[in-house]
Amino acid sequence: MGLDRDRHRALPGIQPADVEELLARGATVVVLSRGMRLRLEVDPRTLTLLRERGVEVRVAETTEAVRVYNELAGTTAVGGLFHSTC
Numbered sequence: 001m002g003l004d005r006d007r008h009r010a011l012p013g014i015q016p017a018d019v020e021e022l023l024a025r026g027a028t029v030v031v032l033s034r035g036m037r038l039r040l041e042v043d044p045r046t047l048t049l050l051r052e053r054g055v056e057v058r059v060a061e062t063t064e065a066v067r068v069y070n071e072l073a074g075t076t077a078v079g080g081l082f083h084s085t086c
Contacts, residue, residue: 012041012043013040013041013042013043013046014032014040014041014042014043014046014081015043015045015046016043016045016046016049018046018081019032019046019049019050019079019081021079022079022080022081023050023053023055023079025079026077027055027077027078027079028054028055028056028076028077028078029055029056029057029058029072029076029077029078029079030050030055030056030057030058030078030079030080030081031058031059031060031065031068031069031072031078031079031080031081031082032046032057032058032059032060032065032080032081033060033061033062033065033066033080033081033082033083033084034059034060034061034062034065034083035061035062035083035084035085036061036062036063036084036085037061038061040083042059047059062082062083062084065080065082066082069082
């Protein structure tokens, strides 16, 4: 029996509560990974929250998200949420 790909869609995705710790720790840029196959969604309320707080948001596939995070980590208060599957 195979994996039901539609059922496995990661909804409702990254929620505002998921980024609260990053904000509390002073992140000025947040990198959000949507997974290797871009199946994890980002709740629009999460993006709104980050932008309202003046935080730059980068959303990408996991490999790209890791690259962006590493590029910024030496010079920027960056936080990240990385989804390794999907």
